[in-house]
Amino acid sequence: MDIVERLGLAVWVKDIKAARSLGRMGNIHYISKRLKxxxxxxxxxxxxxxxxxxxxxxxxxxxxxxxxxxxxxxxAKNKRTQQA
Structure with a gap:
């Protein structure tokens, strides 16, 4: 089984109802109605x-x-530099 690399996209839209059709392009993770x-x-x-x-x-x-x-x-690298 191969693991496919995924890329996250934030798509700013004018109409939320029309934005539901973006599900054909990929997997919708979250829809913000307030920020569109x-x-x-x-x-x-x-x-x-x-x-x-x-x-x-x-x-x-x-x-x-x-x-x-x-x-x-x-x-871990950042923690070591803070302790010194």
């Missing part, structure tokens, strides 16, 4: 193509990639 965004997981290999398709939709304002891959999760 959808958090969506897509396949990492085809992410660029999916982002391009999402940006062309009339009810989408902007698409932001998740910054999780840029964050360092090595907390």
């Amino acid at each position: 965004y959808v958090y969506l997981y897509v396949d990492g290999k085809t992410a660029d193509q999916v982002i391009h398709r999402i940006e062309r939709l009339p009810y989408v304002q902007r698409v932001e990639r998740s910054q999780r891959t840029n964050i360092s999760f090595d907390f």
Whole structure:
């Protein structure tokens, strides 16, 4: 069984009802009615193509990639420097 790399996307929309159709592009994790965004997981290999398709939709304002891959999760190194 292969583990597929996923990429998180924050999709800012104009209409929440229309945003439900984003489920065809990937897995909807969260929909914020107040802030009007959808958090969506897509396949990492085809992410660029999916982002391009999402940006062309009339009810989408902007698409932001998740910054999780840029964050360092090595907390042991930070703890050692704080103790010194």
